[in-house]
Amino acid sequence: xxxxxxxxxxxxxxxxxxxxxxxxxxxxxxxxxxxxxxxxxxxxxxxxxxxxxxxxxxxxxxxxxxxxxxxxxxxxxxxxxxxxxxxxxxxxxxxxxxxxxxxxxxxxxxxxxxxxxxxxxxxxxxxxxxxxxxxxxxxxxxxxxxxxxxxxxxxxxxxxxxxxxxxxxxxxxxxxxxxxxxxxxxxxxxxxxxxxxxxxxxxxxxxxxxxxxxxxxxxxxxxxxxxxxxxxxxxxxxxxxxxxxxxxxxxxxxxxxxxxxxxxxxxxxxxxxxxxxxxxxxxxxxxxxxxxxxxxxxxxxxxxxxxxxxxxxxxxxxxxxxxxxxxxxxxxxxxxxxxxxxxxxxxxxxxxxxxxxxxxxxxxxxxxxxxxxxxxxxxxxxxxxxxxxxxxxxxxxxxxxxxxxxxxxxxxxxxxxxxxxxxxx
Amino acid sequence: xxxxxxxxxxxxxxxxxxxxxxxxxxxxxxxxxxxxxxxxxxxxxxxxxxxxxxxxxxxxxxxxxxxxxxxxxxxxxxxxxxxxxxxxxxxxxxxxxxxxxxxxxxxxxxxxxxxxxxxxxxxxxxxxxxxxxxxxxxxxxxxxxxxxxxxxxxxxxxxxxxxxxxxxxxxxxxxxxxxxxxxxxxxxxxxxxxxxxxxxxxxxxxxxxxxxxxxxxxxxxxxxxxxxxxxxxxxxxxxxxxxxx
Numbered sequence: 287x288x289x290x291x292x293x294x295x296x297x298x299x300x301x302x303x304x305x306x307x308x309x310x311x312x313x314x315x316x317x318x319x320x321x322x323x324x325x326x327x328x329x330x331x332x333x334x335x336x337x338x339x340x341x342x343x344x345x346x347x348x349x350x351x352x353x354x355x356x357x358x359x360x361x362x363x364x365x366x367x368x369x370x371x372x373x374x375x376x377x378x379x380x381x382x383x384x385x386x387x388x389x390x391x392x393x394x395x396x397x398x399x400x401x402x403x404x405x406x407x408x409x410x411x412x413x414x415x416x417x418x419x420x421x422x423x424x425x426x427x428x429x430x431x432x433x434x435x436x437x438x439x440x441x442x443x444x445x446x447x448x449x450x451x452x453x454x455x456x457x458x459x460x461x462x463x464x465x466x467x468x469x470x471x472x473x474x475x476x477x478x479x480x481x482x483x484x485x486x487x488x489x490x491x492x493x494x495x496x497x498x499x500x501x502x503x504x505x506x507x508x509x510x511x512x513x514x515x516x517x518x519x520x521x522x523x524x525x526x527x528x529x530x531x532x533x534x535x536x537x538x539x540x541x542x543x544x545x546x547x548x549x550x551x552x553x554x555x556x557x558x559x560x561x562x563x564x565x566x567x568x569x570x571x572x573x574x575x576x577x578x579x580x581x582x583x584x585x586x587x588x589x590x591x592x593x594x595x596x597x598x599x600x601x602x603x604x605x606x607x608x609x610x611x612x613x614x615x616x617x618x619x620x621x622x623x624x625x626x627x628x629x630x631x632x633x634x635x636x637x638x639x640x641x642x643x644x645x646x647x648x649x650x651x652x653x654x655x656x657x658x659x660x661x662x663x664x665x666x667x668x669x670x671x672x673x674x675x676x677x678x679x680x681x682x683x684x685x686x687x688x689x690x691x692x693x694x695x696x697x698x699x700x701x702x703x704x705x706x707x708x709x710x711x
Numbered sequence: 712x713x714x715x716x717x718x719x720x721x722x723x724x725x726x727x728x729x730x731x732x733x734x735x736x737x738x739x740x741x742x743x744x745x746x747x748x749x750x751x752x753x754x755x756x757x758x759x760x761x762x763x764x765x766x767x768x769x770x771x772x773x774x775x776x777x778x779x780x781x782x783x784x785x786x787x788x789x790x791x792x793x794x795x796x797x798x799x800x801x802x803x804x805x806x807x808x809x810x811x812x813x814x815x816x817x818x819x820x821x822x823x824x825x826x827x828x829x830x831x832x833x834x835x836x837x838x839x840x841x842x843x844x845x846x847x848x849x850x851x852x853x854x855x856x857x858x859x860x861x862x863x864x865x866x867x868x869x870x871x872x873x874x875x876x877x878x879x880x881x882x883x884x885x886x887x888x889x890x891x892x893x894x895x896x897x898x899x900x901x902x903x904x905x906x907x908x909x910x911x912x913x914x915x916x917x918x919x920x921x922x923x924x925x926x927x928x929x930x931x932x933x934x935x936x937x938x939x940x941x942x943x944x945x946x947x948x949x950x951x952x953x954x955x956x
Binding site: 483487490491493494495564565568569572573575576577579580 | 715716719720722723726727728730731733734737738741
């Protein structure tokens with residue numbers, strides 16, 4: 287097993303110099319801020335004001351910088367300081383509307399991605415333990431091409447690790463540790479918070495008052511990290527709320543608003559769709575929680591259904607968001623035969639859980655290959671950055687492919703959710 | 712204990728209805744929060760009044776003055792409204808005796824009280840103070856200078872302002888951007904007056920450099936005597952109104 291883990295780490299190190307052209311600029315700026323003891327939230331505010339002044343509020347309400355919860359600041363502070371002793375760190379201040387491409391040294395990629403790789407290992411070990419020491423479960427995650435790709439791009443693995451750890455502790459009745467772990471997941475990326483009602487509802491279903499303690503511990507731990515950065519945290523929430531639709535979601539079709547005049551396009555992208563998005567998010571998630579509240583099915587299934595619903599109702603579904611489903615599907619295969627046939631709507635839908643699992647990661651990976659596009663990850667190797675499919679021509683082959691992937695992914699999410707809903711236990 | 716057990720039992724029994732009810736309340740709160748801000752914005756449109764948004768910290772200073780038009784009403788309000796004019800601190804510079812630094816690249820001391828905000832930009836051999844006052848529809852920015860060079864100092868301020876394409880900008884009766892030419896939509900008229908005034912006969916204290924969406928005001932003064940007191944070097948006054956087409 288140790289060899290497999292080392293091999294998995296080695297594979298990630300081989301690919302670690304692949305960087306998303308925009309995000310690497312954000313990470314570089316993030317390291318520059320930390321190395322100089324500057325809050326990245328202050329930089330977000332400054333860059334936002336600069337973007338607004340250059341292009342007007344209509345173009346860029348918020349600069350797409352560090353708009354995450356604060357735990358990564360604590361994780362990366364010592365690494366940024368270490369990096370700063372070797373390299374003169376400066377901001378790569380890319381103004382809104384431009385492409386970023388900042389070749390970065392090998393050491394930067396190594397230090398930034400090391401916690402992500404370790405989180406991958408942690409998820410694999412948790413899967414190993416949670417599937418009765420089944421090495422196949424571990425390998426399914428570690429050597430999944432999509433997982434490797436996301437790990438060299440984004441730090442979702444850290445959030446998913448804490449989420450999975452919270453489930454692990456909950457299943458062993460260590461509720462306080464579960465609440466702390468879930469809070470750490472939320473403090474890394476926002477979406478683990480959608481698991482909080484599931485855990486609390488499970489305790490309520492068991493007629494236990496512990497749900498109050500669970501929620502309180504979650505809240506207290508979260509506040510400890512958030513309070514020092516409260517302004518920045520609320521700015522990040524505003525950023526997320528006001529974001530235009532993007533990614534593998536039908537909300538992205540609203541980007542056709544860009545074909546209209548600037549004011550109408552702005553109204554559609556930054557006013558109407560975010561308003562619909564909030565309505566969809568609140569309604570959709572509450573319906574899921576109401577449905578699952580009294581169900582006597584495993585917590586693992588409930589969490590999988592929760593995050594399937596989350597991806598259905600969100601107006602922004604970037605390619606990395608599907609990562610949370612991978613370990614949950616792997617855990618599902620301990621309860622349900624992956625080859626089990628699924629037939630719905632009089633045979634109109636015929637599939638299996640195995641097919642759904644593979645679709646869940648192949649489609650976002652393919653989306654990223656076309657959308658970014660994939661050559662833009664080679665900036666460190668001198669490959670020039672190019673634009674992805676243009677929204678000036680909605681019938682270009684690239685956009686047709688992306689549109690197809692959006693619809694297919696959305697259907698996959700729905701079929702998965704409905705199939706799980708039909709499972710008896 | 713029995714009452715508690717009974718309560719949790721009822722809670723577990725009706726939890727789904729509670730969740731649905733809670734979702735209705737959350738949606739209602741969102742609708743009311745957005746609706747109320749729409750009404751406020753409409754009042755502001757009628758009065759055409761500047762609003763001020765301040766964010767001040769140890770290393771961070773932003774004051775934005777905007778005419779809240781109500782055009783943008785996201786569910787969670789952008790607190791600064793619709794910025795009509797922005798003084799760009801990154802691209803505004805202070806040049807003292809041929810040594811140049813951007814506004815942001817100083818040590819700050821900021822004081823805010825009532826109608827006045829004092830923003831001190833401090834460097835080792837000079838201070839520049841920007842005092843901003845807002846009263847009704849008039850915004851005034853005064854620049855004061857303090858230095859210790861006994862031989863006298865030369866000062867050049869380059870202050871970059873950005874404006875929207877829907878804004879007609881008039882500086883000392885000189886129209887530098889006429890929004891009505893390009894736009895069908897509602898436009899805003901920004902009237903700016905400079906002090907000391909531009910002069911035609913002598914070298915102007917102020918000069919204007921204008922390009923799309925931005926104008927830079929340059930103030931040049933020579934041989935400012937060292938003094939323990941602040942010397943007022945220039946003042947910019949602005950008023951704004953909304954013009955219906």
